[in-house]
Amino acid sequence: MNKNFNTVGKSVRKIDSLSLAKGNAKFTDDFPLKDALHISILYSPHAHAEILSIDTTDALAIPGVVRIFHHENVPAVLHTTAGQGFPEPSAYDSRMFDSKMRFVGDRVAAVAAETKEAAEAAINAIRVEYRELEPLFDPEKAMEPGAPRLHGDDAKMPIPVKYDSSRNLAAEVEIKFGDLEKGFQEADFVLEDTFYTQYAAHCAIEPHTSAAYLDERDRLVIITATQVPFHARRIVSRVLDIPIRDIRVIKPRIGGGFGGKQEVFLEQLVGLTTWSTGRSCKIVLTRPEVFVSSRTRHPMRVTLKTGVKADGEITALEMDALMNNGAYGSHALTVLSNGGSKVLPLFNKIENIRFIGHTVYTNLPVGGAYRGYGATQTYFALNQHLDMIARKTKQDLVSFIKKWHIKEGETSPVFQALGEGKEGVAQIIKSCKLDECLDKGATAIGWYEKRNKRLKNGPDKVRGVGLSVSMQGSGIPKIDMGAASMKMNEDGSFNLYIGATDLGTGSDTILAQIAAETLDVPVENIIVLSSDTDLTPFDVGAYASSTTYISGAAVKKCAAKIREQVLGVAAKILNTDAGGLTVRESLVTDTKTGKSVSYSDICTYAMYSNDQFQIQASASNIAAESPPPFIAQFAEVEVDTRTGKIRVLKFVSAVDCGQPINPALAEGQVEGAVVNGLSYALTEDYLFDSKGRMTNPRFWDFKIFTAKDLPEMETILVDSYEETGPYGAKSVGEIAINGPIPAIANAVFDATGVRLYETPFTPERVWKRLRKEKYPGS
Amino acid sequence: MKTKLTINGKLISVQFSPTDRLLDVLRNYGFTEVKEGCRDGECGACVVLLNEKLVNSCQVLAASAMDADVTTVKGLDAGSAGPIQEAFVDAGAVQCGFCTPGMVLATYALLQENPDPDTGRIRQALDGNLCRCTGYVKIIEAVQLAAERTKRHE
Numbered sequence: 001m002n003k004n005f006n007t008v009g010k011s012v013r014k015i016d017s018l019s020l021a022k023g024n025a026k027f028t029d030d031f032p033l034k035d036a037l038h039i040s041i042l043y044s045p046h047a048h049a050e051i052l053s054i055d056t057t058d059a060l061a062i063p064g065v066v067r068i069f070h071h072e073n074v075p076a077v078l079h080t081t082a083g084q085g086f087p088e089p090s091a092y093d094s095r096m097f098d099s100k101m102r103f104v105g106d107r108v109a110a111v112a113a114e115t116k117e118a119a120e121a122a123i124n125a126i127r128v129e130y131r132e133l134e135p136l137f138d139p140e141k142a143m144e145p146g147a148p149r150l151h152g153d154d155a156k157m158p159i160p161v162k163y164d165s166s167r168n169l170a171a172e173v174e175i176k177f178g179d180l181e182k183g184f185q186e187a188d189f190v191l192e193d194t195f196y197t198q199y200a201a202h203c204a205i206e207p208h209t210s211a212a213y214l215d216e217r218d219r220l221v222i223i224t225a226t227q228v229p230f231h232a233r234r235i236v237s238r239v240l241d242i243p244i245r246d247i248r249v250i251k252p253r254i255g256g257g258f259g260g261k262q263e264v265f266l267e268q269l270v271g272l273t274t275w276s277t278g279r280s281c282k283i284v285l286t287r288p289e290v291f292v293s294s295r296t297r298h299p300m301r302v303t304l305k306t307g308v309k310a311d312g313e314i315t316a317l318e319m320d321a322l323m324n325n326g327a328y329g330s331h332a333l334t335v336l337s338n339g340g341s342k343v344l345p346l347f348n349k350i351e352n353i354r355f356i357g358h359t360v361y362t363n364l365p366v367g368g369a370y371r372g373y374g375a376t377q378t379y380f381a382l383n384q385h386l387d388m389i390a391r392k393t394k395q396d397l398v399s400f401i402k403k404w405h406i407k408e409g410e411t412s413p414v415f416q417a418l419g420e421g422k423e424g425v426a427q428i429i430k431s432c433k434l435d436e437c438l439d440k441g442a443t444a445i446g447w448y449e450k451r452n453k454r455l456k457n458g459p460d461k462v463r464g465v466g467l468s469v470s471m472q473g474s475g476i477p478k479i480d481m482g483a484a485s486m487k488m489n490e491d492g493s494f495n496l497y498i499g500a501t502d503l504g505t506g507s508d509t510i511l512a513q514i515a516a517e518t519l520d521v522p523v524e525n526i527i528v529l530s531s532d533t534d535l536t537p538f539d540v541g542a543y544a545s546s547t548t549y550i551s552g553a554a555v556k557k558c559a560a561k562i563r564e565q566v567l568g569v570a571a572k573i574l575n576t577d578a579g580g581l582t583v584r585e586s587l588v589t590d591t592k593t594g595k596s597v598s599y600s601d602i603c604t605y606a607m608y609s610n611d612q613f614q615i616q617a618s619a620s621n622i623a624a625e626s627p628p629p630f631i632a633q634f635a636e637v638e639v640d641t642r643t644g645k646i647r648v649l650k651f652v653s654a655v656d657c658g659q660p661i662n663p664a665l666a667e668g669q670v671e672g673a674v675v676n677g678l679s680y681a682l683t684e685d686y687l688f689d690s691k692g693r694m695t696n697p698r699f700w701d702f703k704i705f706t707a708k709d710l711p712e713m714e715t716i717l718v719d720s721y722e723e724t725g726p727y728g729a730k731s732v733g734e735i736a737i738n739g740p741i742p743a744i745a746n747a748v749f750d751a752t753g754v755r756l757y758e759t760p761f762t763p764e765r766v767w768k769r770l771r772k773e774k775y776p777g778s
Numbered sequence: 779m780k781t782k783l784t785i786n787g788k789l790i791s792v793q794f795s796p797t798d799r800l801l802d803v804l805r806n807y808g809f810t811e812v813k814e815g816c817r818d819g820e821c822g823a824c825v826v827l828l829n830e831k832l833v834n835s836c837q838v839l840a841a842s843a844m845d846a847d848v849t850t851v852k853g854l855d856a857g858s859a860g861p862i863q864e865a866f867v868d869a870g871a872v873q874c875g876f877c878t879p880g881m882v883l884a885t886y887a888l889l890q891e892n893p894d895p896d897t898g899r900i901r902q903a904l905d906g907n908l909c910r911c912t913g914y915v916k917i918i919e920a921v922q923l924a925a926e927r928t929k930r931h932e
Contacts, residue, residue: 020875021863023811030810255876504874664870675913
């Protein structure tokens with residue numbers, strides 16, 4: 001393991017950051033499009049209804065209205081809006097426009113008009129007659145006989161997995177190992193609890209935005225805020241029946257994604273508008289539209305049953321998850337699967353395991369990809385049980401976790417059993433520094449000084465500390481592919497072309513660092529162009545914590561090929577063989593003669609002197625495995641037992657993400673995920689009225705954290721190196737969102753002795769729990 | 779409707795409809811560094827200096843800004859804004875960057891009023907600017923760094 005890096009491991013400046021800070025960098029809505037049509041959408045006011053008639057006469061008469069799209073004039077191609085690989089492991093249950101409305105916020109019609117005002121006036125002038133149907137809001141009742149049915153027989157899974165629209169079943173997963181019954185019999189005690197997590201919004205500050213125009217050769221160009229430009233091109237091609245060769249998708253700067261922009265639902269609308277009118281067009285969702293009609297985090301009910309011996313050994317574990325996917329089945333199978341596959345291997349010594357999960361449709365907003373992707377929901381349950389078990393068996397939680405978690409050289413049968421829509425991939429853990437994460441985190445929070453102390457801060461305020469551990473993956477093994485190509489310029493700089501999608505995460509920068517490290521040049525000499533389906537090679541896009549590990553390895557391979565060519569030319573110039581050459585700071589030296597030639601001269605020679613050729617290469621990468629990053633997260637809270645208000649005083653995250661390519665950017669991923677998670681744990685929620693309408697579709701009413709809500713934060717990147725990753729890297733994008741909910745809940749128990757089972761932990765909910773458990777003074 | 783606005787020091791004639799916000803006018807006239815995140819005055823992505831005061835431009839009717847002096851992030855004097863922007867870059871406080879022009883303006887307004895703010899004051903000053911990427915940690919560090927560098931410079 002060579003950890004003697006030049007560029008890797010350094011917090012170099014994010015390459016686009018200064019242009020962003022100056023306001024120069026362009027997001028989708030910042031591109032000037034001449035005479036672009038504005039698109040507005042009419043949404044269903046009913047949770048479940050049939051459209052009996054739609055009359056656009058008055059709307060079309062409004063000056064400036066160019067086109068109105070609805071189910072009667074747009075081809076009904078069944079597809080999924082989930083921007084996943086092909087074939088997608090999500091049900092084909094959506095049409096661009098449908099005659100059936102399945103939630104308040106479902107799409108009735110869209111107007112393309114010369115001005116925003118005209119488009120909005122037309123929306124109000126469309127007359128729709130609905131027949132209301134009985135709505136289904138309770139996921140627990142979704143599969144009951146006689147429950148309202150959302151989708152017809154034509155809705156299908158494109159892959160052979162269990163799916164039954166007649167029972168509102170969007171996905172089902174079951175895995176079993178060992179003998180569960182025997183395991184529970186061997187136990188000295190059995191814990192069984194049910195935990196609930198809520199709907200949540202991604203809240204990327206840039207709303208979903210797409211624009212389209214025809215280029216000078218009448219090809220369809222879509223500029224869009226997407227995490228998945230290549231999947232977007234494929235889905236648009238299929239839904240609109242436009243050949244892929246006629247579509248170009250460009251992702252410019254994008255204002256945050258977090259999974260929300262892994263969904264392809266505006267691109268086909270701008271594509272349709274431009275393709276059918278020949279006009280450029282644009283749609284920018286309003287904030288309420290983003291909340292209601294884009295995608296959300298799936299709410300989940302998780303029932304966890306663990307059988308435990310007196311010494312703390314878990315003899316059996318049964319996890320039963322019910323996931324609410326809302327009206328359409330985006331990511332229904334894979335988020336559910338991840339609730340098991342990213343969670344159960346962490347405690348790999350449990351021999352008897354069953355994971356059973358169902359995802360159901362309801363007439364509520366649609367679930368989708370969201371940072372953490374199911375693991376966040378089920379870790380709430382698992383980490384509560386770990387805390388309960390450690391307490392019941394009178395062990396310190398840190399030592400208990402250390403004893404039972406997966407270690408280097410070990411595996412779990414779950415890796416192979418549970419994949420993404422098919423079997424997973426067996427793997428042996430090569431890097432796991434969770435013990436170090438636990439030790440460093442415990443020291444930072446003051447675990448041993450504060451645990452079980454119930455320190456008081458005034459008559460009604462009591463403090464406690466809690467812990468959560470989790471793992472994630474690094475891409476989807478044997479499915480996710482990333483590719484890169486590079487060419488050399490005569491000043492010794494290199495163009496790097498990558499399909500990978502930088503959402504603000506900094507992947508353009510870390511991929512440039514990987515190329516710079518391989519070629520031994522400063523990062524400034526790598527010119528990055530990413531996410532343009534005409535110019536860059538394919539990449540699945542930014543999801544599943546895949547970019548650093550999978551696309552990063554593609555860049556490393558590609559740069560290594562370039563380096564070989566560079567050395568080949570240098571050998572020719574220096575009249576020696578490439579074996580005796582060394583590279584240092586863009587200079588190639590013959591170790592025997594001491595003679596050197598610069599990168600600049602090498603490229604100039606290759607371009608102009610003899611046997612001319614372009615120094616260039618490309619490489620693809622799929623991963624044989626998905627090495628998990630690990631994290632230990634600690635919360636110190638203060639509970640006001642009179643009001644139920646929880647204040648998080650300090651939050652510590654200690655993470656093993658392998659070798660961080662750029663430590664500042666890795667910390668930024670952790671900090672961002674933690675604050676998102678804190679806000680999800682304490683305040684964020686979708687509130688619905690009795691008709692299924694969201695009543696709080698605004699930042700402040702949904703309640704995301706501001707700078708003022710921040711606890712003291714500490715992030716620790718522990719020393720680690722993953723031998724299968726590019727320069728030792730694993731992923732870091734998602735993992736840190738798993739900890740806040742369970743760490744806070746465990747800390748509240750430490751402070752009060754009262755367990756919390758339902759998120760968000762609002763003062764009202766906590767106060768009710770304290771009252772129910774007869775906490776003195778509540 | 780028509781009016782003249784001084785935007786980043788230049789007098790510009792603008793046309794707008796009575797319901798337009800200052801944000802709409804700015805973006806329509808190419809000042810796309812002013813971002814729209816919510817149109818509710820909640821996210822701070824659209825802040826500008828209106829007659830030297832920090833405002834959410836989505837909450838200002840264009841008609842009420844007649845003859846006003848508007849400064850976007852691009853119109854700040856380079857001597858004051860430069861160190862702030864560099865500090866955001868060096869502190870790793872820029873992720874997606876959609877909120878950053880607003881954050882830089884909020885920082886500028888804060889440092890004009892208080893060149894040596896403590897963390898509490900920084901948090902309060904940034905309370906109207908939402909960021910979902912960074913968790914604010916590095917943004918707060920960036921403001922501290924900018925304050926230090928500005929002081930050292932003076």
